[in-house]
Structures are given as structure tokens and as C-alpha cells.
Amino acid sequence: MTTVKPVNPRASVAATLVDDMSFDGPVPAGAFEFFNASGFGPDAGILFGCPCGCGEMKSVSFKSERRPTWQWDGNREKPTLTPSINILQLDEGGRQIGEHWHGWLTNGEFRSC
Numbered sequence: 001m002t003t004v005k006p007v008n009p010r011a012s013v014a015a016t017l018v019d020d021m022s023f024d025g026p027v028p029a030g031a032f033e034f035f036n037a038s039g040f041g042p043d044a045g046i047l048f049g050c051p052c053g054c055g056e057m058k059s060v061s062f063k064s065e066r067r068p069t070w071q072w073d074g075n076r077e078k079p080t081l082t083p084s085i086n087i088l089q090l091d092e093g094g095r096q097i098g099e100h101w102h103g104w105l106t107n108g109e110f111r112s113c
């Protein structure tokens with residue numbers, strides 16, 4: 001979810017595994033790393049640069065008690081997640097006004113749907 005306007009809501013980009021998501025500035029579209037979560041250990045989900053190119057960091061969880069979770073196929077270099085990832089577009093008041101980017105991470109590529 002974000003209030004930042006999408007750069008390209010139909011973008012499809014390669015998912016690129018990186019060692020460190022601490023970028024000095026915008027996060028490159030499709031850059032990702034696995035994160036650890038307390039109580040869930042390593043590979044608890046991924047952080048990723050929004051595929052639209054807006055430079056925001058997003059995340060999805062594979063293991064969580066509270067948040068929605070995704071299934072990961074176990075491939076680190078070319079991951080596939082299900083279901084789709086829907087980043088919602090919010091207005092300044094936090095109300096949903098549409099989709100920011102909606103697509104799938106399949107075989108190492110973020111594909112818009």
C-alpha cells in the first residue's frame with residue numbers, strides 16, 4: 001500500500017537477489033532480499049523494490065501470525081510466489097483509490113497482470 005503514484009503500473013521487471021537492501025536513495029525495481037523475522041527464522045519473506053519503478057520498498061511474508069502470507073517455491077535465485085502481489089494505491093487520507101502495481105512473482109520475474 002502506498003500513497004506514492006506509480007511510475008509504470010504495468011511494468012514487468014526481473015527479480016534481482018541482492019545482499020543488502022539499504023540503498024542510498026530509491027530502491028531499484030525488482031531488487032529483493034530474504035528477511036528474517038523473530039520467531040520465524042530466516043526466509044520469513046522478501047523485501048523488494050516496487051516493480052513499478054517508484055523506488056519504494058515493499059515486502060511480503062511467507063510466515064506470519066498476523067499478516068497475509070505467500071507461498072514460496074524455495075527457489076532463491078528465481079523465486080515463484082503465490083498468490084499475486086497487489087500493492088494498493090491510497091489517497092492522502094489512507095483510502096484505497098486503486099491499484100498501484102498488481103502482478104505475480106514467477107520464476108524470478110515480477111510480471112504485471
Ligand SMILES: [Zn+2]
Nearest residue numbers: 050052053054
Ligand atoms: Zn511503485
